[in-house]
Amino acid sequence: MSAGRGVLVTGGASGIGRAVAAAFRAAGDRVAIADVNGEAAASAAKELDAFAVAADVADAASVAAGVGRAADELGGIDVLVNNAGIVAGGGPLVDLPLQVFDAVVAVNLRGTFTVTQAVAARMIAAGRGGRIVNISSIGARQPTAGLGHYEATKAAVDALTRTAALELAAHGIRVNGVAPGPVRTPMTAGLISDPAARAAWESRIPDGRIATPDDITPLVVFLASDQAAHITGAVVQVDGGQLLT
Ligand SMILES: NC(=O)c1ccc[n+]([C@@H]2O[C@H](COP(=O)([O-])OP(=O)(O)OC[C@H]3O[C@@H](n4cnc5c(N)ncnc54)[C@H](O)[C@@H]3O)[C@@H](O)[C@H]2O)c1
Known part of the structure; x- marks a missing residue:
């Protein structure tokens, strides 16, 4: 694996996360793919010449261990992409089982929070700054009936993106979000x-x-x-114009 920055991508075994891992590899960075599906992470890591870390972002102990392993393999984490996310189901909020709500909150919101906490603490201790990119969704800003549980977690991720950007700026850590519209992945297949x-x-x-x-x-x-050196706390949509409608 080549030199470059150390990049941790959660949920990097599939869909957007896998493509993100491949893009950083193509740029010459070292990449760790952390995924709850350890087998898929291992196979993606093999194909991309990356490291695989089996970790569940919904489990704080698993996050602590996984971030530690990734930091060791990468020689420090310079870039974190909080991409792991689920929809878990859908339906009108009056009917939605609370287990679905809790599962989505645990992965999308609590997972983004705990991974950010663990990685940012290491970035601060290492004293070489850092970059964090959170994968949100335009659903945080535009409602679709039946997806309120999911969209609420992404709106919370956007709020967390702004607070983290504010708190971490003094440490040279920039935090931004990318909000896709619908994307062809196993999630939407x-x-x-x-x-x-x-x-x-x-x-x-x-x-x-x-x-x-x-x-x-x-x-x-x-x-x-570094081209985005003066951009922090932004959540930018990539949606073919959907938020304009
Ligand atoms: N596909 C879309 O249309 C779309 C649109 C907007 C935002 N997003 C967001 O993009 C991100 C990636 O979605 P995708 O479409 O590539 O989905 P995907 O289902 O293809 O991939 C998600 C990956 O996350 C992993 N994962 C799930 N739960 C995890 C956990 N608890 N811990 C660690 N890894 C876990 C899965 O194993 C899988 O490898 C998600 O945050 C999703 O909400 C997707």
Whole structure:
């Protein structure tokens, strides 16, 4: 594995996270893929010449151990991408089982919080600054019926992005968010394979197409780069114009 920065991508075994891991590898960075699916993380890491870390972001002990392992393998973490996320189900809030709500909060919000805590503490101790990019969703700002539980966690991630940016700026750590619209990944495969559901999603996107993970990765890499040196606390959408509607 080449030199470069140490990059930790949570949920990096699939979809957007995997594409993000590949983009940082292509830029010459060292990458650790942390995923609750240890087998998938190992296989992605093998293909990308990255490190695999089996870790569940919903479990604070697993986060502490996983971040420690990633930091050891990478020789320190310079960039964190908080990408692990789930939808876990859907439905009108009056019917939504609380287990679904709790599962989404545990991964998307609590997981982003605990991983940020663990990595930022190490970045501060190392004294060489850092970059954190949180993968949000335009759902944080534009509602879709049936997804309120998920969207609430992403709005909370946006709030956390701003507070973390404010608190960590003095340590040279920038914190930003990327908010995709719908993206073709295993998370959305069921929806996209149903022609009616797919047409309904596409009809909301001014440029008329659902994104691929490669539409999302350039902004993540940019926000983690020195070219974005004066950008912190921003959450930027990549949505083909959907937030304009
Ligand atoms: N696909 C979309 O349309 C879309 C749109 C906006 C935002 N997002 C966000 O992008 C991120 C990635 O989504 P995706 O579409 O690539 O999904 P995906 O399901 O393809 O990949 C998610 C990865 O996260 C891992 N993961 C799940 N729970 C975890 C946990 N507790 N600990 C560690 N890893 C865990 C999974 O094993 C999987 O490898 C998520 O935060 C999602 O909310 C996705």
